[in-house]
Amino acid sequence: MTHTGTAVPTAVHPPRTAAGPAHAHALVLAPVTPAWDEGAFFAPVIDTLTAAGAGLRVTVVDTLALRDGRVRTLDDLVARWRALLPAFGRIDLLCGNALGGAVAQGLLPYVATGTAALLVSGPARSDALLEHRLTEIADLAATGHTEASLALLHERVQPGGTPLSTGPRSTATAARTAAGGDAAWRADGAAGDLGRPVPAGAAPAAPGGTPAARTGVPAGLPRPAYQTPAQRLDGGLRLLSGIDLAPAVEAHPGPLLHIVGGRSQLVTRRHTAAGPHHRVHAVAEAGMRPHFDQPAEVSALVGAFLREKGLT
Numbered sequence: 001m002t003h004t005g006t007a008v009p010t011a012v013h014p015p016r017t018a019a020g021p022a023h024a025h026a027l028v029l030a031p032v033t034p035a036w037d038e039g040a041f042f043a044p045v046i047d048t049l050t051a052a053g054a055g056l057r058v059t060v061v062d063t064l065a066l067r068d069g070r071v072r073t074l075d076d077l078v079a080r081w082r083a084l085l086p087a088f089g090r091i092d093l094l095c096g097n098a099l100g101g102a103v104a105q106g107l108l109p110y111v112a113t114g115t116a117a118l119l120v121s122g123p124a125r126s127d128a129l130l131e132h133r134l135t136e137i138a139d140l141a142a143t144g145h146t147e148a149s150l151a152l153l154h155e156r157v158q159p160g161g162t163p164l165s166t167g168p169r170s171t172a173t174a175a176r177t178a179a180g181g182d183a184a185w186r187a188d189g190a191a192g193d194l195g196r197p198v199p200a201g202a203a204p205a206a207p208g209g210t211p212a213a214r215t216g217v218p219a220g221l222p223r224p225a226y227q228t229p230a231q232r233l234d235g236g237l238r239l240l241s242g243i244d245l246a247p248a249v250e251a252h253p254g255p256l257l258h259i260v261g262g263r264s265q266l267v268t269r270r271h272t273a274a275g276p277h278h279r280v281h282a283v284a285e286a287g288m289r290p291h292f293d294q295p296a297e298v299s300a301l302v303g304a305f306l307r308e309k310g311l312t
């Protein structure tokens with residue numbers, strides 16, 4: 001795990017086939033997490049991308065690593081990632097989850113026209129309800145109530161109508177894990193996608209992941225600095241207010257698949273944008289994390305998209 005350093009925290013997941021120049025490369029931008037989790041937030045999708053039938057090389061990066069006090073809008077964060085894109089070489093598939101999906105859509109005008117995009121619950125536009133719910137979570141973090149912020153975030157990422165006691169991690173458990181605030185997260189390890197725990201020192205959840213690495217930051221960009229869980233939640237979630245990436249998305253000539261949860265309490269189909277040659281799919285019984293709520297359906301969707309677009 002890396003909290004500070006001179007470069008962006010990165011995890012590379014090689015294809016589970018013989019390496020060779022024909023393997024496509026996917027770059028994945030992470031969502032808002034209390035700490036960098038080395039790609040655990042996207043584990044089911046990474047598994048599909050690197051599987052023998054697909055064989056992509058997957059690079060996962062900590063989207064929030066380039067955020068500091070001068071990043072006040074999503075456009076500011078997109079600009080920083082635009083400057084870093086050349087460091088990753090050829091990108092055949094640009095992926096993003098939640099905030100990472102929004103940044104990925106903002107980057108579409110700056111990648112090759114044929115680049116494919118795979119988005120999971122990444123808003124292209126916000127509205128009053130989404131902003132209200134994200135602000136509730138951010139305000140708790142900003143006022144020192146990290147425990148309550150994480151508990152509310154966990155509640156909101158569940159499919160609408162799900163009894164909290166039946167979810168993968170109850171609100172009470174989320175609160176206990178976060179007890180002690182930011183210090184508890186530093187002592188006990190990182191947290192995965194919106195509250196999915198990853199023990200300190202654990203390997204990425206997806207098969208084949210390498211130990212955490214760093215990607216060099218070009219001159220002119222600030223060096224990543226450690227942000228507390230509260231700072232990541234507060235600063236990251238607020239970047240999704242007032243956004244409208246629809247023009248960039250609709251103008252992208254490459255293929256695009258956007259997967260959202262049909263019962264999501266946060267990002268829904270109405271927050272997406274797509275051109276006539278793009279596809280948006282709502283997973284009926286899923287919330288904000290369809291890849292964990294309905295992994296088989298999402299894996300089938302991703303696999304079909306890769307085959308259709310010639311990325312396998």
